[in-house]
Amino acid sequence: MAANERTDGSNANPTTDSDELLVLSTVTAGYGAGLILKGVDLTVRKGEIVCLIGPNGAGKSTVLKTISGLLRPKSGSVSFRSEEIGGMSSRQRLGRGIVHVPQDRSLFPGMSVWENVVMGAFILSDQALIKSRLEQVAETFPIVANRRAAMAGSLSGGEQKQVELARSLMLDPALILLDEPSIGLDPKSRTAVFASISALADSGRSVLLVEQNARSGLAVAHRAAVLEAGLVALTGSGESLLNDPEVARLYLGASAKAPVLEKLADTA
Ligand SMILES: Nc1ncnc2c1ncn2[C@@H]1O[C@H](COP(=O)(O)OP(=O)(O)O)[C@@H](O)[C@H]1O
Ligand SMILES: [Mg+2]
Structure with missing residues (x-):
């Protein structure tokens, strides 16, 4: 199964692999009495899109949510840069460089693009640092400068997603958690979002991307994992999962070609 499987829990010292940024080991979590995550093992290395x-x-x-701190694991370990963070608040995790871009639209619609992006730095107080971060972010995401005075709520869905991604950079994060960033977007905006995800991963950042649009998600990812009923069922390179017939059948919307049609094509 998983190449990066950790089953014994005793071997959780990431010094064995200095590139490991985030390591989830047998994480269980849920919202009430029942468990939704039933022992998740997952690793994200520096500079990797997973x-x-x-x-x-x-x-x-x-x-x-268990990584960003919106939810605490019931058992297991969430380790970030070799430090156990499973018991920490969201704010503590933000301070360590973990940002979460949720699935739902999260901009303040009645505030300007610029103000929304500045909000991304809300735990910082150094004005000079905020200013230089804004300049960097506007370079990566030109919409921040080009539409700076527009009300965020007046932008299209695709534009709003770009602003959300821009805002996530204000803390210069080491790990960006993206929950279905392309959902509900038109094809052109979707392409722009996937291009931006590669830009986010520049300069050694890591991205953990959840995607319904599995084909595009796997294409942009270095590694990937399939989660089924609260467990990681399969891991591999993005490319190997793209080429896995079972993954294709279940998640890539590739209606498996009926063998009889292939035969007909061969003989045509
Ligand atoms: N806030 C919540 N309270 C109770 N149950 C929840 C909550 N959020 C999600 N769930 C349940 O947890 C399960 C997994 O949800 P989720 O993690 O959102 O799945 P996915 O993102 O893979 O679609 C679902 O059965 C969902 O109904
Ligand atoms: Mg979801």
């Missing part, structure tokens, strides 16, 4: 796919309700968003 894509998490799986059916609706599998627990993908729940995985992101």
Whole structure:
């Protein structure tokens, strides 16, 4: 199964692999008495884009919440730069460089693009630092400068997503958690979002991406994992999962070609 499987829990010292940024070991979590995550093992290394796919309700968003601190794991370990963070608040985790871009629109619609992006730095007080970050972010995401005075709520869905991604950079994060960033967008905006995800991962950042649009998600990812019913069922490179017939059948919308049609094509 998983190449990066950690089953014994005793071997959780990431010095064995200095590139490991985030390591989830047998994480369980849920919202009430029952468990949604039933022992998730997942590793994200420095500079890596990891894509998490799986059916609706599998627990993908729940995985992101246990990493950003919206939810605390019931058992298991969430380790970030070799430090256990599973018991920390969201704010403490933000301070360590973990940002979460949720699935739902999260901009303040009645505030300007610029103000929304500045909000991304809300735990910083150094004005000079905020200013220089704004300049960097506007370079990566030109919409921040080009539409700076527009009310965020007046932008299209695709433009709003770009602003959300821009805002996530204000803390110069080491790890960006993206929950279905392309959902509900037109094809052109979707292409722009996937291009931006690669830009986010520049300069050594890591991205953990949850995507329904599995084909595009896997194409942009270095590694990927399939989550099914609260467990990681499969991991591999993005490319190997793209070429896995079972993954294709279940998640890539590739209606498996009926063998009889292929035969007909061969003989035509
Ligand atoms: N806030 C919540 N309270 C109770 N149950 C929830 C909550 N959020 C999600 N769930 C349940 O947890 C399960 C996994 O949800 P989620 O992590 O959102 O799945 P996915 O993102 O893979 O679609 C689902 O059965 C969902 O109904
Ligand atoms: Mg979800």
